[in-house]
Amino acid sequence: MSDRVHEAQGAGESLPESVAAARDPAAALHGRLLNVSRMATIGEMAAGVAHELNQPLTAIANYAHACERLLARPGADLDDLREALHQITAQTTRAAEIIRRLRALARSQQSDHVPVDLNKLIEELHELMKTDASLHGVSLTLELAPGLPEVAAAGSEIQQVVLNFLRNSLEALAAHPVSRPAVAISTAVVNGHGVQLTVCDNGPGLPAAVERQVFDPFFSTKENGTGLGLAISSTIARAHGGSVGYRANTPCGACFYIVLPTQLPE
Amino acid sequence: MQQQPPTVFIVDDDEGVRNSLRFLLKSVGHATRALASANEFLETYKPNQPGCLVLDVRMPGMSGLELQQQLNLRGAVIPVIFITGHGDIPMAVEAMQQGAFDFLQKPFRDQELIDRIQRALERDARSRAALDQHARIRERLDSLTPREREVLALMTRGKPNKIMAAELGVSQRTVEIHRARVMEKSGAASLAQLVRMVMDLEPDGASP
Numbered sequence: 001m002s003d004r005v006h007e008a009q010g011a012g013e014s015l016p017e018s019v020a021a022a023r024d025p026a027a028a029l030h031g032r033l034l035n036v037s038r039m040a041t042i043g044e045m046a047a048g049v050a051h052e053l054n055q056p057l058t059a060i061a062n063y064a065h066a067c068e069r070l071l072a073r074p075g076a077d078l079d080d081l082r083e084a085l086h087q088i089t090a091q092t093t094r095a096a097e098i099i100r101r102l103r104a105l106a107r108s109q110q111s112d113h114v115p116v117d118l119n120k121l122i123e124e125l126h127e128l129m130k131t132d133a134s135l136h137g138v139s140l141t142l143e144l145a146p147g148l149p150e151v152a153a154a155g156s157e158i159q160q161v162v163l164n165f166l167r168n169s170l171e172a173l174a175a176h177p178v179s180r181p182a183v184a185i186s187t188a189v190v191n192g193h194g195v196q197l198t199v200c201d202n203g204p205g206l207p208a209a210v211e212r213q214v215f216d217p218f219f220s221t222k223e224n225g226t227g228l229g230l231a232i233s234s235t236i237a238r239a240h241g242g243s244v245g246y247r248a249n250t251p252c253g254a255c256f257y258i259v260l261p262t263q264l265p266e
Numbered sequence: 267m268q269q270q271p272p273t274v275f276i277v278d279d280d281e282g283v284r285n286s287l288r289f290l291l292k293s294v295g296h297a298t299r300a301l302a303s304a305n306e307f308l309e310t311y312k313p314n315q316p317g318c319l320v321l322d323v324r325m326p327g328m329s330g331l332e333l334q335q336q337l338n339l340r341g342a343v344i345p346v347i348f349i350t351g352h353g354d355i356p357m358a359v360e361a362m363q364q365g366a367f368d369f370l371q372k373p374f375r376d377q378e379l380i381d382r383i384q385r386a387l388e389r390d391a392r393s394r395a396a397l398d399q400h401a402r403i404r405e406r407l408d409s410l411t412p413r414e415r416e417v418l419a420l421m422t423r424g425k426p427n428k429i430m431a432a433e434l435g436v437s438q439r440t441v442e443i444h445r446a447r448v449m450e451k452s453g454a455a456s457l458a459q460l461v462r463m464v465m466d467l468e469p470d471g472a473s474p
Contacts, residue, residue, distance in 0.1 A: 051324070051351045055280045058373040062286035065376035066293040084289060091282050 052098050056091040063088045113240065115150040118187050118195050118260070121159050129166055133183060136170045138201075143186035148195055149262040157236045158258070161244070162197065164229040165256040169201035172254065176204040190259060194242070198257040205254045206246060214246055233258065272387050273317035276300040277307045277333065278349070279325040283372075287320060287379075294380055304328035308336060311344070316394055318345045318367070318386035320379070323357045331357060334364055343393045345386040347379075403463045406452050414451070417444040422461050 063084040070076045070084075122142060133140040166183060173181040183201045190196045206214060215234040230244070233256075237244045242260040249255045274296045278284040281302070288300040297317075301307045305328055307319070319337075323330040334346055345367035350358045358369040367389065368382045410418060413434075420430045427445070431438045454460035 054351055054372050055283050059280075059282040059286035061373045062283075062290040062376065066286075066290040069290075069293045069376075080293070087282075087286065087289070091286075094282065 049098070049102060053095060056095040056098070059091045060088050060095075063091070113152040113154055116153050116155045116158070117148060117150055118158070118197055119144040119146075119148050121155050122162060122185060122187070122197070125159055125162060129163070129185075132166065133170065136174055136181070138170055138173055138181040138183055141182070141184045143184055145187045145189060148187055148189065151195055151240070151260040151262055153240050153260060158197075158240075158260070161233040161236050161258050162199065164233045165199035165258075168229060168256065169199055169203065169254065172203040173201055178202055178252075189262075194259045194261050196257050196259045198255050200249045200253060200255040202249065202253040205248050205252055211246055215244060230256070270314075270316060271297055272390065273297045273299050273315060274383055274387075275307060275311065275317060275319045275344075277302075277304060277319065277325075277330070278322040279303060279327075280322070283322070283349075290376055290379075291383070296383065304330070304333035304336070307333065311342075313340065313342050313344075315344075316387075316390055318347060318383060318390055320347050320349060320383070323348050323350045323354050323361065323369075331361055331364070334361060334366060338365065343390065343397065345389050347382050347386055349374075400466065403452075403467060407463070407467070409451050410448060414444050414448050417441065418448050418452075418460075418464070421445065421448065421457065422464050 067081055067084050070080055122144060126142065130140055162185065166185070169183045173183075181202065183199060186198050186200070188196050188198070215230045234244045237258050237260070240260050242258060244256065244258045247255050247257070274291050276284055276287045276291070276298060278287065278300075279302055284300045284302065288298045291298045299310065301310060304325060321330045321333060328336075330348060337344065337346070346361070346365075348358055348361045348366050348369035350369055350371050355371075358366075358371075361369060367386045370379055370382065407415075407418070416434060417430065420433065425433070427438050427441045431441045434441065449460065452460055452463060454463055
């Protein structure tokens with residue numbers, strides 16, 4: 001159990017993978033898949049941390065309750081009390097250690113924002129997304145606007161957003177099959193000072209009633225959904241000074257988009 | 267029927283939680299036995315040991331739910347109190363459906379656990395007494411001769427001696443003697459109690 005936080009710590013360490021990637025494209029894809037599946041488990045990780053902290057807290061509460069009971073009786077054995085107090089200290093240290101590791105993890109995940117080309121980020125993901133889409137029997141097209149201005153971003157986080165959007169579309173298409181399931185990923189300049197990345201599908205789209213909630217944490221229309229994919233995407237967008245949104249596709253389907261501010265010229 | 271003092275078994279893979287539970291339960295005077303895994307418990311536990319089991323749902327290796335299934339398969343009567351974490355409610359529901367005595371969510375108040383353990387031990391004592399009673403009745407009825415069993419079957423169907431005599435082709439006097447033996451061997455104080463005893467055994471297909 002205690003290894004969970006350690007394991008999750010790997011989530012922020014994608015650099016060595018990209019070095020290996022340059023040599024072996026298959027390994028690159030595998031490395032990315034690994035990284036994606038790690039990122040997909042943020043919700044599970046939170047549950048794991050909660051569980052881990054619960055253990056020492058439960059133990060501390062048990063010892064403290066036992067002490068109260070021992071003290072309520074005449075002639076309490078001091079050695080018993082000493083033992084319980086010693087254990088309370090030990091469990092407190094254990095809880096503090098879990099929190100320390102969690103902090104270290106949070107630090108390791110704070111990534112630097114560097115100028116990136118959104119089109120390039122998508123091209124990097126293309127192979128992975130194509131595989132994922134064809135496994136679902138869905139055709140994937142890219143409509144990348146040429147000459148896109150750069151944005152200041154943590155590339156892997158933006159890529160996670162793209163993958164979250166894509167996964168949403170693929171799952172929607174799997175749940176409500178259509179005759180020619182398709183997803184299109186496009187980029188565009190918007191309002192002169194932002195770039196937009198949009199993932200559109202020809203699935204059922206969202207019922208109007210849930211449009212407003214779809215980015216809320218823990219909101220999910222799927223039976224086994226964590227309700228975190230779009231919420232995390234929204235958090236990532238805000239951390240970049242941008243935003244995420246939804247609009248209905250025409251004639252049918254869903255479009256999820258992220259808008260990021262372009263770098264202001266120095 | 268040995269009368270061993272009841273033992274509260276604690277099975278939790280987390281050493282800190284396990285030891286704290288043992289300490290707490292010792293402080294209220296329970297005999298305890300703490301084990302780190304489901305397998306250790308299965309190796310240690312004797313079905314004739316009265317007590318109850320405080321069991322962590324989530325454990326590496328055999329989970330709490332799997333241990334419960336093992337116990338069910340072995341026909342063990344020991345009541346199981348599950349300890350669950352926050353996200354484990356579906357598991358707790360499943361455990362209850364499979365006959366768990368109760369469950370508690372971590373962290374819990376000590377009194378809640380102690381009350382549940384008390385009730386579990388009471389239930390264990392009751393079901394063990396019922397099993398003992400069952401075994402005693404079985405033993406007594408097994409001592410009947412084939413003829414006496416025939417008489418018993420007719421008695422529990424409320425047949426009068428005269429009819430029985432005719433059906434069995436013996437004299438009424440002989441029927442009376444068999445009846446007396448059946449009552450004596452079964453230890454029943456009345457025909458009504460005898461019927462009860464036979465009914466008690468019947469659910470497991472023990473009728474003669």
